[in-house]
Amino acid sequence: MARNITPREKDYSQWYLDVINAAELADYAPVRGCMVIRPLGYALWEAIQRELDREFKDLGHQNAYFPLFIPESFLRKEAEHVEGFAPECAVVTHGGGEALEEPLVVRPTSETVIGHMYAQWIHSWRDLPVLINQWVNVVRWEKRTRLFLRTSEFLWQEGHTAHETDAEAQDETLRILDVYRRFAEEVLAVPVLAGQKTESERFPGAVRTYCIEGMMQDGKALQMGTSHHLGQNFARAFNIRFEGRDRTLQHAWTTSWGVSTRLIGALVMAHSDDEGLVLPPRVAPTLVAVVPIFRNEDEKATVLEFVRRLLVQVVGEAEVAASERRFGHDRVQQCFYDPVTRQTVVVDRRDTLRPGEKFFYWEQRGVPLQVEVGPRDCAAGTVVLKSRLHRTKETLPLAAVTREALDGRLQAIQGEMFRRALEFREAHTHPVSSYEDLRRFFEQDRGFLKAHFRPSREVEARIKEETKATVRAILEDTGPGRCLVTGEPADHEVVFAIAY
Amino acid sequence: MARNITPREKDYSQWYLDVINAAELADYAPVRGCMVIRPLGYALWEAIQRELDREFKDLGHQNAYFPLFIPESFLRKEAEHVEGFAPECAVVTHGGGEALEEPLVVRPTSETVIGHMYAQWIHSWRDLPVLINQWVNVVRWEKRTRLFLRTSEFLWQEGHTAHETDAEAQDETLRILDVYRRFAEEVLAVPVLAGQKTESERFPGAVRTYCIEGMMQDGKALQMGTSHHLGQNFARAFNIRFEGRDRTLQHAWTTSWGVSTRLIGALVMAHSDDEGLVLPPRVAPTLVAVVPIFRNEDEKATVLEFVRRLLVQVVGEAEVAASERRFGHDRVQQCFYDPVTRQTVVVDRRDTLRPGEKFFYWEQRGVPLQVEVGPRDCAAGTVVLKSRLHRTKETLPLAAVTREALDGRLQAIQGEMFRRALEFREAHTHPVSSYEDLRRFFEQDRGFLKAHFRPSREVEARIKEETKATVRAILEDTGPGRCLVTGEPADHEVVFAIAY
Secondary structure (H helix, E strand, C coil): CCCCCCCCCCCHHHHHHHHHHHCCCEEECCCCCCEEECHHHHHHHHHHHHHHHHHHHHCCCEECECCCEEEHHHHCCCHHHHHHHHHHCEEEEEECCEEEEEEEEECCCCHHHHHHHHHHHCCEHHHCCEEEEEEEEEECCCCCCECCCECCEEEEEEEEEEECCHHHHHHHHHHHHHHHHHHHHHHCCCCEEEEECCHHHCCCCCCEEEEEEEECCCCCEEEEEEEEECCCHHHHHHCCEEECCCCCEEECEEEEEEEECHHHHHHHHHHCECCECCCCCCCCCEEEEEEECCCCHHHHHHHHHHHHHHHHHHHCHHHHHHHHHHHCCCCEEEEECCCCCCCEEEEECCCCCCHHHHHHHHHHCCCCEEEEECHHHHHHCEEEEEECCCCEEEEEEHHHCCHHHHHHHHHHHHHHHHHHHHHHHHHCEEECCCHHHHHHHHHHCCCEEEEECCCCHHHHHHHHHHHCCEEEEEECCCCCEECCCCCCEECCEEEEECEC | CCCCCCCCCCCHHHHHHHHHHHCCCEEECCCCCCEEECHHHHHHHHHHHHHHHHHHHHCCCEECECCCEEEHHHHCCCHHHHHHHHHHCEEEEEECCEEEEEEEEECCCCHHHHHHHHHHHCCEHHHCCEEEEEEEEEECCCCCCECCCECCEEEEEEEEEEECCHHHHHHHHHHHHHHHHHHHHHHCCCCEEEEECCHHHCCCCCCEEEEEEEECCCCCEEEEEEEEECCCHHHHHHCCEEECCCCCEEECEEEEEEEECHHHHHHHHHHCECCECCCCCCCCCEEEEEEECCCCHHHHHHHHHHHHHHHHHHHCHHHHHHHHHHHCCCCEEEEECCCCCCCEEEEECCCCCCHHHHHHHHHHCCCCEEEEECHHHHHHCEEEEEECCCCEEEEEEHHHCCHHHHHHHHHHHHHHHHHHHHHHHHHCEEECCCHHHHHHHHHHCCCEEEEECCCCHHHHHHHHHHHCCEEEEEECCCCCEECCCCCCEECCEEEEECEC
16 A cells, blocks of 8 residues: 555654545645535544533533624724734625625624624523523634644634623633533543633633643644633623622623634544544544455355344344445445444445455544454454554454444543553653743753743743743642742743644 | 414514514524524524434435635636526625635535535546535525525535436435425425426526425415536536546536525424414424422422422433433423433423413423423322413323323324325415416415426516416426416426415
8 A cells, every 4th residue: 555644753744634634534625724624524523513512511501503794893892802803804895796884704703793692682680691502614814724723714613601690600611611621531532731821822802711732742732622701891892781689780791612623633633643543432433344355256245244243243133234224235334333423333345445455444544443354254253353543453253242342442442542642741741940941842842841930921922932832721720839930929830832 | 471473364474573583593693684593493403404414324425514715716617606696695805804816705505616626536436426415504695584584694404416427416316305305294294395496496507406395374385495416517617527437537417405494484484373383393302391380389399399200200210310410400400302312301490480481481482292280280190281283281190191192292293283284285285277367366365376387487487577476396297288378288287386
């Protein structure tokens, strides 16, 4: 097979693009900076949606849809917000063949238009809390783009909630941060630091911004989700007021929070290897790929009969029969491994590819387990089970390939992927005791550096200028100390890193 | 309770808006012609997505995402297509603070940009068929808008497939038409006619357009979905070519097909009554609303204990316990009736509303079944079960309110809603034997008129001008006859109606 993936050691950026390309996750679109998310990439987004959407709804949130277009004047109602977003906006000036009276901005985020609607829906404390989320596309014009990590259009979810009190809004902000943290670690198998942003990294218009930050295999940080306490800033700008329990008119307290298709980039960069994509079982659209090996029609009949027994053992006769009705016998047969998540076991029956090409195909697409079945396996009553993560093979008797056996291996793989990523992060996280050490570290290395630091726009700008590193998160569970740079008292440690 | 819904008889258009407003399905957005889909409206869209997405995937389709922005030049590559869509486009002229070199159109539909990508992905007959769908927002600038039925931005799915042969593309076009027909009838409980459009109603760039058409309660037609055989038109315009089995280079045959949030408008207009929304159980986000009635804390404890027994009987102890962990005891408690569809049984525990207000609340939101439980019911061991559709009450012993009993009633309601809509359509469908009769009919009445007709752009334009009616569908299962207007030979009957 032609080597189509540049090794990480040689060129990490090229490796990232090669993995995406080999797995057919995404392509650049004909419009500069935009992407096409191909079926496997989109299936990962559907898995992310499925898991997070359930979490949000279990916490009482509902989905809704707010408009793509926002009057330009709305952005200007919150001073920091317009300053942050106006330079990145795409602007519609014509509609239906005529110039518009007021230009419309394509939403870069929806606090403003949602604030406008909340002001009409919220009248009394009885209407609170309002807990709404939307899954939508947004546009932020980018000069330098990279598939999934930074594109002019991307998909995301944005939650927007309104509350009676400051404390309730703060609770919501942290509750969602914890949903994100658990999701990143338990589902995506990416360990993350959860903490507050410094003022200079805060969302434009927020009182406090919290984030989760993961470490990629090149030691750089990736912001994987943010949760903002907006205080009463947007409530004031959009007049979201309610009659309180004490009959006084009060401004609501709002939050917003989001994760995006960037998470797919995180998945790729945290787990994949020089052979291509490696997917955690919790989000892998296909869990097991069965490759039957045969050289003639007789062998084909024998092998497929054997494979059918294997399938029945794993997913049951009814599902196998249903999959045969759905897809016929000639191409890639898809059985549902799990009826709720609709993750599949596939049998690659294509006769346009050789077995080696099929192994390569499913390997580059990150399928956690492969099963090979050839005529000799049938005769011996065995199969060969391969793990994508471990790159190992084991020969098992057919009877041993039960649902429980596969579940156990998939869970083990999920756990192992998290442990490996955690070990990598721990190995690339260091305390640092002077700014000079920090500067020298980032000259040649990447990783997380921990130190006490007293947040300051000015000092952070200088550090970024000199080292490219930024404060990724304030670690609020650490105690006080002396600032690395100024020696002044500092409440907490922070993590410095060079970020995507 | 204040009467907040205009009766259908008095003003059908106002009734429609009042029902949407009372059920809080949607609102107009601050941008002219755009809408905000509120949580209940969006939950209906999620139900539609859930059901259709499964059908598409069971037929081997995959989801993907193509970009929002399309270079203006792409539209011009297919002559009919640009003529049809250019007048409706929203145009982005500025991005990132600068004027763009080439203006970008916000997608009104995605044949062009998808055709561009398919040309890069398809090389050989082995790459075919390509079966891709996307769930996205689209924009078509509209002068006269109506919530869900016609808005400048709406949500839809658009399937785009490429095939080796004309026949396979035709099969796909009709297979999807049948998916739409079954979905409309079995899930939305709206009977539809499925047929081909005449040339003048065809999708710009298509060879043949098929549609499903429903009848609303005012006798007007609503186009509820379309499926297009695009021939090789877009393949030629975008150079989608493949090496065939015979080694020659050939253009692919493509199809496209879509349904939109307009279906929510169809649901409202086909089934609702003067009291508000009536939802078919297959798409109702909440299937049963339990309203506990109490005047003091003692009664509350007794009634809620009784309600809990009811819940356990219907959804099981584990789900009731989970719902208590999720929501606490003070507001609207949500138990999942079905773990796959996540449709709910709710207990309206709010103490900010009186029982009568709660009945009204769930009634206007179209919940199929209500259960009332008061202290006297508890004493007698009974509950009162109300059907939204039938507007009847029955008193049942608690033991009779089993999962099976509720399932049976919900299925009966689903069937009854379809039958009622079908009877209404049959009562408002008539044969017509002369154009004069047709003209006179539409002067004062609405409905479907059937007649033999020989499609002709010119004649159809005249009929529309004189009567506002159009040919909604050619009924291809009818035999030949003489054209109603010209007396010339006509292959099939057609249906005329005034449409939304």
